[in-house]
Amino acid sequence: MSLLDQFLWVIYPYLMLTLFVVGHIYRYNTDQFGWSAKSSEFLESKRLRWGSILFHWGIIFVFFGHVAGILVPKPFYEAIGITDEMYHFGAVWFGGAAGAATVIGVLLLLWRRLSVRRIFRNSSKSDFLALFLLTIVILTGFTNTVGYTATGGTFDYRDTIGPWFRGILTFRPLPQLVSDAPLGFQIHIITALLLFGIWPFTRLVHVWSVPLTYLNRHYVVYRRMRAKKI
Template structure:
């Protein structure tokens, strides 16, 4: 990979993606709230959706949580409890299982959307694009497992990726740290960041609503009281009932 392109992709591009992700989501919510939905196709065909959707969402939520914790947790925070090698093996096994579950679910959803004429006719190009990109991203993630397994001895690749992500978070990007990382990991990172660019312009925005619904867990109960009628209004209502 060209050094200038490498520097751009792993030092500037992440911040561009984050800016588009946040500002684009805010603008869409402000201007096009009626398009802020998941556009479910359950009414057109319920079969295959239940398995595909459940498997996909279970897998993708675990992967998102695992990637966030694995990449953004400093090494010193977990070193007293688990070694880097054991942490990498845990990530390989759990990520492989969750990725396989997600892959099966997403493949079912993609097959359903492509092969059903009614669903395909009502699908937008962005719907198909998101499913295909997510499918490719999962393929890259699963394809990186053999490299991770071969690297389990010193967990160098995992530590390098985590160090790069944590430097991004603290506004101190170090793209040179990824020069020796296998290309499959780089493609996985770039495609993952690209999904953040596409996020505000596709049905993916409904993820915000999913996280926002957690607020209902702490929302106080709504009290509903019967309205008491007094005086002339009560008498008028009694006459109507008679």
Template sequence: MSSWDLWWWVILPYLALVTFVVGHIWRWRYDQFGWTSRSTQLQEGRLLKWGGPLFHYGTFAAIAGHVLGILVPESFTRWLGIPEDVYRWFSSVGGTVAALAVIAGVAVLAFRRTTVPRVRAATSPVDWLALILLAIVIVLGITPTIGVNLLGEGYDYRRSVSLWFRGLFAGNPDVAAISHAPLIYQVHATAAWAILAVWPFTRLVHAWSVPLWYLWRPYVLYRSRVPTHPAEPGTSGRRWRRIGVRY
């Protein structure tokens, strides 16, 4: 193992993980008011209504696929009785669907953020950096899924990249496995670590603030003075109408 491989595939990933953990702790202690998605829905909502769900649901599906493909060993899926060719077919089809959703969502959101002046003005430099890194990760992750695994023989990352990634958390990363992987996988992994390093300092922190309490929060009653029927003699014709809204 060369010093370059040691630096790139061992030291940098651990630095990114430390920055990820310590950065979140610091952000929570000293910048709780900034712990938000900085929503720009008030600036523009029509494009956001379509781009937001496509991007988020596609991303959730892509993350689930990464968990299954990288964190779950091949031996475990074989133990479950799932043949490797079935797994690869399911991974390729599912990954392609998720990739198309992510591409469509990112395209809409990028168009919105670059063409709507009020939304563009609300984007900080570190947010632009996170968006660029996300774009790199998405493009490099989609290319082997659609262009190689689905249309060709593909590359068995479960016997190379996965071994290195799981080894990082076990304290014994397989550097040879990742250093001999195709360049597209290496750049993809590097961009992913870069995103982890900048994550605590961007609006991405809102991913951990899932408002589950919102599901059982009681309704807040609003009343509107909208005429519900024609005016009666001696009255204004306005009646209060109750509207239940979660807030």
């Protein structure tokens, strides 16, 4: 293993995941008022509607697809009777559909942020960085699934990337599993880890702000104040 491989597949992942955890704790303790998505709907809503719907629904299914493919070991599927052919059929067709929706959604959101002058002027550098990284991560992930795996690529991420990532989480890294992975998969991993590293310092923190308390929150009562007679 070269020093570059040791850095990319051992040191770098731990740096980014540490930033992810510590950064969220720091952001929550120092900037709770800024913990939001900073909605720009009032600046432009028509393009936002379709881009947001496609992106958010697509990314939810993509997330669960990654959990199924990366975090769940391959022997588990064999134990419950899911063959490689069945798994790859679902990954390519269902994963491909979710990936296509996510790609279209994120490209619409990127185009909206770049083309609508009012939104462009009110966007921060972190907004652009997060959106560009999201676009790269989503595009490389989609092309890896549809462009490589579906066309007969022999690299199996369940035998390589999956065990490597689980090894990172359990502090037993196996960098040799991904050091020879196809370039597209490596770019996807590196940019995804960078996205995790900057996550706490961008509007992406709103992902954790699920407003469950609104279910039992009392309505705000407004009363008109009568002018006092002098």
